[in-house]
């Protein structure tokens with residue numbers, strides 16, 4: 001049906017060998033309801049109209065594609081920043097939550113659940129629930145509730161209930177398990193807004209489509225600025241992979257455009273304290289999807305480590321597993337210290353404080369062979385206000 | 399014919415299947431718990447392979463899995479424990495586990511070690527029928543193991559028939575659409591409807607059954623019942639020495 005498209009859409013729910021819906025029968029009614037309707041809902045004129053209007057007037061799209069003069073000079077190569085940090089709530093996450101809340105309304109759901117790690121997706125979900133007047137419950141690992149207190153306060157102020165996930169390792173993967181269990185127990189009135197291109201089909205596809213607005217804008221913005229829609233490469237950080245999926249989407253089949261996926265190296269890829277999923281992970285099933293994940297040889301899921309809570313996930317979206325395994329995307333791992341340094345460089349050269357997640361993408365510039373005429377587009381997925389404490393503590397220790 | 403199929407040939411109705419997490423409460427308690435259950439007249443043992451992320455399970459089974467993992471439980475040890483049980487008992491044993499563990503072990507090796515240790519059947523809650531048929535049926539289908547699928551009150555009839563066709567164990571009727579151990583009112587309409595379908599496999603009802611009333615109700619609509627969370631709670635508070643009392647309490651004076 002999708003012709004010769006190799007990477008953009010899943011076939012039967014699978015991106016190559018990855019994806020699918022490995023879910024208990026208990027979850028089938030929820031997932032099947034969504035799967036059978038998401039494409040037709042997303043094609044409705046009234047949906048498209050409302051989605052576009054909200055992205056424009058509420059989120060503040062299109063976000064600028066900014067030519068970073070001093071950073072370009074520093075690296076002796078052309079660098080454009082896609083300013084997702086200027087989205088309402090401070091990150092790209094809201095593109096997806098706006099889309100999903102409109103789907104949830106059309107499915108007649110009154111109750112919204114979500115998982116969150118750093119709290120960014122939780123805040124973006126609480127925001128759209130407030131906007132639409134829907135009940136909102138956000139599952140968050142007990143440990144993360146302590147680590148990310150300001151975002152917990154934001155969610156509460158927006159009217160959401162933050163429920164601690166106290167099972168397992170008490171972090172993002174467990175918050176995701178709890179949200180899935182909640183959905184099993186409340187199939188009829190609840191929609192689960194997943195925060196990245198992870199989970200069972202159709203989530204990876206649906207979330208990619210909502211985030212694809214990022215590359216849709218890059219196409220014309222770059223043409224306007226350079227006369228050419230295609231950059232040399234696009235660089236994005238990958239936790240679950242939603243900002244990368246959005247920045248890549250319309251370029252996936254244009255194989256001359258390099259895609260650079262930046263993972264969190266943590267304290268070092270082989271240090272045992274890392275979130276470099278594609279490098280130390282192996283094929284398996286996590287949260288209903290066949291993908292690459294960090295696990296023991298017995299198949300128990302391993303807790304990742306990254307200085308950035310948004311990259312601290314033991315899996316990776318199935319689309320990215322496919323892009324990496326088929327060598328369409330190249331992977332770079334950036335360690336904690338390096339990401340922090342990149343954030344300071346950006347702050348001083350451009351007057352922009354990037355999110356820790358996005359700082360990983362910036363740091364990748366040091367790892368690539370950049371030529372003077374190259375056009376590099378970096379997806380600046382979020383702003384760094386939420387990370388100020390980490391930045392300050394980190395420099396104090398240096 | 400495996401022990402599970404022999405049981406169903408021999409006995410119709412009032413079948414009691416008790417679930418326990420392997421390696422719980424103590425790493426080496428699996429054998430004595432299973433043997434006590436067998437002695438107490440339980441018909442089938444469902445041994446849970448503890449997993450770090452058991453999506454379909456409620457708090458009780460999650461906690462028991464976590465404890466078993468902390469005890470050091472793993473698949474290789476589980477196969478050794480089953481082999482030891484087989485020296486003393488021929489009670490049908492079904493393994494319940496999440497698909498990722500089997501995938502990492504290697505499906506062919508997993509099947510082979512199930513067969514050689516004396517496992518009779520499998521329940522894999524997160525392997526849906528479509529993916530099973532497409533990618534894995536040729537592997538499991540060629541083994542002596544019986545595969546059982548879960549159905550819920552929401553499962554459409556055509557899907558139930560597909561599972562019944564693909565299965566050679568039992569149909570695991572989840573009593574309510576909820577995670578294990580949830581106490582919700584069951585729908586007898588659902589029990590009647592499935593009973594009227596004339597499925598080729600026996601039907602066992604599970605999830606949320608905790609006492610003799612629940613057991614008797616299940617037996618009046620199906621071939622038997624599966625009890626999990628209630629038994630885990632019992633051994634958590636009473637220890638593993640009184641397993642017979644638990645079974646006696648469920649079965650009463652049958």
Ligand SMILES: Cc1ncc(COP(=O)(O)O)c(C=O)c1O
Nearest residue numbers: 239240241242243310357381382
């Ligand atoms: C600013 C920012 N960038 C990136 C991510 C990582 O998510 P993803 O890989 O889905 O874009 C997050 C997650 O919280 C984030 O807040």
